[in-house]
Amino acid sequence: MILGADGIEVVAEAADGGEAVDAVRRTRPDVVLMDVRMPGMDGLEATRRILADHPPSSPRPPRILILTTFDLDRYVYAALSAGASGFLLKDASADRLVAAVRTVRDGDALLAPSVTRRLVERFARHQEGSTLHRDLSTLTPRELDILRLIARGLSNTELAAQLHIGETTVKTHVTRVLSKLGLRDRAQAIIAAYETGLVVPGSGPR
Incomplete structure (x- = not known):
């Protein structure tokens, strides 16, 4: 209704x-x-x-x-x-x-990225096996930087400021990261970053 x-x-x-x-x-x-x-x-x-x-x-x-x-x-x-x-x-x-x-x-x-990160940090370390098995070797160094910052809860605007690049460029990088790893959205990207060990629970700013 x-x-x-x-x-x-x-x-x-x-x-x-x-x-x-x-x-x-x-x-x-x-x-x-x-x-x-x-x-x-x-x-x-x-x-x-x-x-x-x-x-x-x-x-x-x-x-x-x-x-x-x-x-x-x-x-x-x-x-x-x-x-x-x-x-x-x-x-x-x-x-x-x-x-x-x-x-x-x-x-x-x-999901706000920061909420997703708290959720992942609470449960990722307790998982016996990862649901996501991603090959991060397909990502360029810049794309790895993008994925790390996504996992720490940064928006596209914050990503652009952190990396000193344009917001349009950030959007392009994010799209490529999702495509290369076969991910649906930023929420799954955050989980992938933790489950592959790219980002360690408890690391980075809150």
């Missing part, structure tokens, strides 16, 4: 992860609102399966927005690592919910 009132078409609903995967395959939505804890297949596994069907290079991969009751939840970390585009607390206002759907639909990650 909330989404429909704002002109957003709800093409399907699902009671559990298995139904969600089937619904996405059937309706090909732009955005999926995914609860983490559900009966049967949980939201994390559903997220993995949906995004496995739609790699970043696919023509129109769905954007997954995770709904959770906790803003620093290890399940949210795992979902972001799997490729989700952000998370939203379940008690968010109607306006916030609508804005979140539109944000991820437009290709942006629904």
Whole structure:
């Protein structure tokens, strides 16, 4: 009702992860609102399966927005690592919910980089195995610098000031980093930087 009132078409609903995967395959939505804890297949596994069907290079991969009751939840970390585009607390206002759907639909990650970094620093060191296995050797020295600074929560404007380059140039570098590593957005880039050891939890400015 909330989404429909704002002109957003709800093409399907699902009671559990298995139904969600089937619904996405059937309706090909732009955005999926995914609860983490559900009966049967949980939201994390559903997220993995949906995004496995739609790699970043696919023509129109769905954007997954995770709904959770906790803003620093290890399940949210795992979902972001799997490729989700952000998370939203379940008690968010109607306006916030609508804005979140539109944000991820437009290709942006629904996470302040600093919040993502705190989430990663809390959980990355406790992971037994990395979800992301990236070959950073494909990146140039400048692109590695860009990835390090993204992981520390800097915006494009701050990146430009730090590296003494134009903001347009920064955007080009960020796009190349995401493309070379097969990443969906900045949130996943931050996780990749930590999980590959490029940035160590606890390092850098808060």
